[in-house]
Amino acid sequence: MESLRDVRRAMEREVKKGSCPLMFDRLEFGMKPFQTISSEEKLDEVLAWLLRIKTFRQYAEKTIINNVYMDLDMLCKNPQFKRTHSVIDREGIYARAQRYKKRLQPDYGRGLCLETVRCIFTLPEGEAEKYRMTHDGQETYAFIMSNRYILGLFTHCEAARKSVVPDGVEYRHLTEQEQKIVLLDGVGDVLFQALLLDDVEYGNGKLSANLYTIYCLEKG
Template structure:
């Protein structure tokens, strides 16, 4: 894996070429961060939503190209952007087969984690990325593939660092707090950074980093 210094250099070069200078500021957990997945059907529904396919294909707007998804190459996870619904359907099929091999019981051993990733951008740059989609005001940040993957790496590193910190999160149960620290997390079934759903809360810009964990009791 490249060092973070090398990754930051890539980001600076891509900004010089025209990528939006969006940078990770911090991540947050909250009482929204953990939802138990209680059945195979619910797992497939969550995957369909994250991948914007099936009953959730209406969410596949132009900015879905910015999303980063986990796929599997053999047994090794790989992270990539997708250009077509066919690619996302292929990821869905791969993760469904992977879940079948893990044989989850859906009795407290599968969880969806939602982490908010807060970004920083110079205010003078923000307005030019504003647009209206399906009647809602949102933002479309133009970034190269290299820049998006570097930004995703920053989010993953921040998530791993959070597991080693003595972080206090209100509203979490003991088991959920253990998952913040990645205790007893056996396998990561899936991960996704949804940059097609960037939200603005006052002067804060954030989106969600999702993970589906197979939890070992």
Template sequence: MRDINRVMEREIAKGSSPLKLDHIEFGDYSYQKITSKEKLLEVLSYLLRISDFSQYAGKTFLNNVYINLRGKKPVFKRTRTAIERNNIFATIKRYARKLKPQYNGDVYLETVRCYFDIPQENLERCRYTYQGNETYAFLMSDKYIMALYTHCLVARKEVAIQGKQSEGFTEKEYGMVRLEKVGDVLFQTLLLDDVKIELGKVYIHLNTIYIL
């Protein structure tokens, strides 16, 4: 992480917005059961901004980080075109067939909120209007975005190691928080095109589809 942080410092000096991960949170929004193949494909289409959800692929979708498979090895990448995202969709669809989920409580979408700090003066400079709505746009290099993603993954694993009980979760959901009995990660994305502000902090969703 020291090397990652040095990269981030260099990229901030070059002009990347100084977003820094503060913490991650789980809540009553964190776990949704995926009960059919059709629902899985719908969720993947939404996260990838393709098919019926292509209208969500605005300018900022270029910042989203997606997991893809190269052979058996997962790779994490940003995409430039709908063709790239459709190729990821096809790869994950094939992988899902290989895993043979039963959709009887063995497939879940996990949504984690990743909260970031940014100096207020920088936040104000990032404010702009898009399609009539006031929002924020953060200028970040590819290296900086991938470093933020790495921070989110490390923070997610630290929560599992700490094993803190989360209120309102079933035992099964709490087991997923601890990453117990999680067989495979089918898909994962950090959606940097869907930035929210809460109590002066920026939060972004880290979405993961697990096969239990």
């Protein structure tokens, strides 16, 4: 597994090749970052929404190719993270997530948890103007990044999520149980994870996107 230093160096090389120098800054837990998934039907709906398939296929715009999804091998043992290029790719990930679900046999009575964390990215001063454009008569931005660069951003998001430390000021709006989940206390397997870069917000020099994780909760 590459170290963050190696990932950073690879990203620097991609910037020299033309990738937008967007950099990970921090994570933010909003007011309601956790939702309970208490049935298999709800879990399947969440997976379909994240992958923009089935009834949610209408949300799959061109920028969906920037999304990073957790995928598994045929034996559901080695998770990897990738971008997709077609609905067939995303349906394949969904099918493997279904097999992984059967292997884990989650306890819906105990509950699964969908966590939504906001990832904040920044650009060097003065860089944003280079990516300003007009689309359909409206002013917007186009941040062009290579596959390796986007996967590098995801790696930084994932590492930051795993290394969250206690902060009573930042997390006191959460319940005691939610604060435990923030610290990954009582959290079991990760059933699925995705960084959705097809749904971003940009303003004041910062771009933000959501990192979604479905956890199996352990007995409290």
